[in-house]
Amino acid sequence: xxxxxxxxNSLLTILPPSVFDIxxxxxxxxxxYQIMKFMRExxxxxxxxxxxxxxxxxxxxxxxxxxALIFIFENAFSIGLIALVILFQPELRRSLENMGQxxxxxxxxxxxKAAGSMWEQPINNICTACSYFAEHGVGALIVIERDEKLGxxxxxxxxxxxxxxxxxxxxxxxxxxxMHDGALIIQNGRIAAAGCTLPSTSRPxxxxxxxxxxxxxxxxxxxxxxxxxxxxxEETSVISMAExxxxxxxxxxxTLKTMLFERLMPGIxxxxxxxxxxxxxxxxxxxxxxxxxxxxxxxx
Numbered sequence: 001x002x003x004x005x006x007x008x009n010s011l012l013t014i015l016p017p018s019v020f021d022i023x024x025x026x027x028x029x030x031x032x033y034q035i036m037k038f039m040r041e042x043x044x045x046x047x048x049x050x051x052x053x054x055x056x057x058x059x060x061x062x063x064x065x066x067x068a069l070i071f072i073f074e075n076a077f078s079i080g081l082i083a084l085v086i087l088f089q090p091e092l093r094r095s096l097e098n099m100g101q102x103x104x105x106x107x108x109x110x111x112x113k114a115a116g117s118m119w120e121q122p123i124n125n126i127c128t129a130c131s132y133f134a135e136h137g138v139g140a141l142i143v144i145e146r147d148e149k150l151g152x153x154x155x156x157x158x159x160x161x162x163x164x165x166x167x168x169x170x171x172x173x174x175x176x177x178x179m180h181d182g183a184l185i186i187q188n189g190r191i192a193a194a195g196c197t198l199p200s201t202s203r204p205x206x207x208x209x210x211x212x213x214x215x216x217x218x219x220x221x222x223x224x225x226x227x228x229x230x231x232x233x234e235e236t237s238v239i240s241m242a243e244x245x246x247x248x249x250x251x252x253x254x255t256l257k258t259m260l261f262e263r264l265m266p267g268i269x270x271x272x273x274x275x276x277x278x279x280x281x282x283x284x285x286x287x288x289x290x291x292x293x294x295x296x297x298x299x300x
């Protein structure tokens with residue numbers, strides 16, 4: 001304890017108190033920012049408003065000495081805190097993971113080169129397959145794992161360990177294939193599983209009813225992970241991409257390719273353009289539009 005006391009005094013001698021005050025304010029601001037971000041991006045917003053009302057009632061009860069209410073609030077607080085942690089365990093875990101990953105973001109030139117060798121050919125093959133799907137009206141749901149691991153989703157499907165090539169993707173999503181209706185998951189530039197089940201969006205009432213189960217699953221996956229999800233509509237042949245709780249629809253294959261390069265290979269531009277297949281795709285393909293999982297204004 002004496003050693004810790006001496007270290008503290010030494011730090012106070014070297015750094016004036018104002019520096020610690022600035023650090024204190026900065027950390028508090030960051031914490032408040034993360035809490036507000038958590039509330040905005042998750043279903044916790046309404047719950048926290050209710051908690052704010054309860055806190056206000058508790059403060060009023062303390063002010064006017066309502067002993068019964070004070071007793072109930074003080075004894076329920078610890079139980080309520082544990083209940084909140086259990087209720088929002090997935091969201092809290094994801095937020096903490098994102099906080100840890102944000103401090104490690106940024107690729108070195110060596111990392112970029114490695115990413116290029118891992119993703120360039122898979123991206124080209126994915127786009128070639130999506131062009132085929134859009135041209136022939138084949139539905140597809142492709143999930144690309146990023147930082148957050150998708151082991152739980154991989155377990156629900158048939159495991160693979162295969163290189164990505166357009167012909168294999170076409171066979172997996174062939175209409176009579178047993179894995180046609182499931183999701184294909186890509187991990188580290190390779191096919192990890194097919195026929196997987198994804199979580200549906202947590203707000204189906206806010207999503208356009210014209211969107212099918214693939215689009216709702218894509219939005220649900222984007223709400224529960226940092227994955228990139230590609231959807232090709234079986235009914236309209238429209239290509240869409242979901243990420244960060246939003247769905248961008250009406251993509252040409254060239255636009256999809258550019259977006260994948262930007263996200264998986266930052267700083268490296270695609271060398272060539274894939275066949276867009278726009279001749280048989282929906283007219284929506286010429287004008288990309290974004291739909292947040294909360295607005296639900298986009299037509300399927």
